[in-house]
Amino acid sequence: MHVDWDLLKSHAVTAMKQAYAPYSKFPVGVAALVDDGRIISGCNVENASYGLTLCAECGLVSSLINSGGGRLVAFTCVDISENFLMPCGRCRQLLQEHGGSNLQLMTDTGIKPLSELLPWAFGPEEIDKRLD
Numbered sequence: 001m002h003v004d005w006d007l008l009k010s011h012a013v014t015a016m017k018q019a020y021a022p023y024s025k026f027p028v029g030v031a032a033l034v035d036d037g038r039i040i041s042g043c044n045v046e047n048a049s050y051g052l053t054l055c056a057e058c059g060l061v062s063s064l065i066n067s068g069g070g071r072l073v074a075f076t077c078v079d080i081s082e083n084f085l086m087p088c089g090r091c092r093q094l095l096q097e098h099g100g101s102n103l104q105l106m107t108d109t110g111i112k113p114l115s116e117l118l119p120w121a122f123g124p125e126e127i128d129k130r131l132d
């Protein structure tokens with residue numbers, strides 16, 4: 001599937017500008033291409049109880065499911081300077097669930113599959129295998 005990375009990045013930047021990050025002052029925006037061609041996005045939403053912060057990826061996954069589901073094909077994450085940012089550990093797991101090991105991510109050193117960022121991943125297949 002063709003990925004327009006510039007378009008994805010522009011969606012991530014637009015989302016980043018909507019972030020609610022008064023505590024960290026570190027706005028984050030993400031965008032992803034879904035396997036049916038739609039583009040979804042998300043921004044971080046913080047909370048006075050710091051630990052309850054929702055990463056931008058949480059918003060993205062919520063948007064994915066609430067707009068019809070599907071599989072994530074390509075993903076990008078940006079900071080306030082519009083530089084690429086690597087997703088945090090917890091969010092790599094969210095991406096594993098909805099994109100799997102072949103999900104493509106833009107990084108400073110080029111496009112990488114999620115399997116490089118989260119090797120030996122635990123995912124839904126592991127549960128399926130063991131519950132048979």
Ligand code: THU
Pocket residue numbers: 021024026027028043044045046053054055056057077086087088091
């Ligand atoms: N953040 C994200 O939204 N996604 C990531 O993958 C990295 C971290 C947010 C959480 C918090 O609001 C801010 O960045 C600083 O950690």
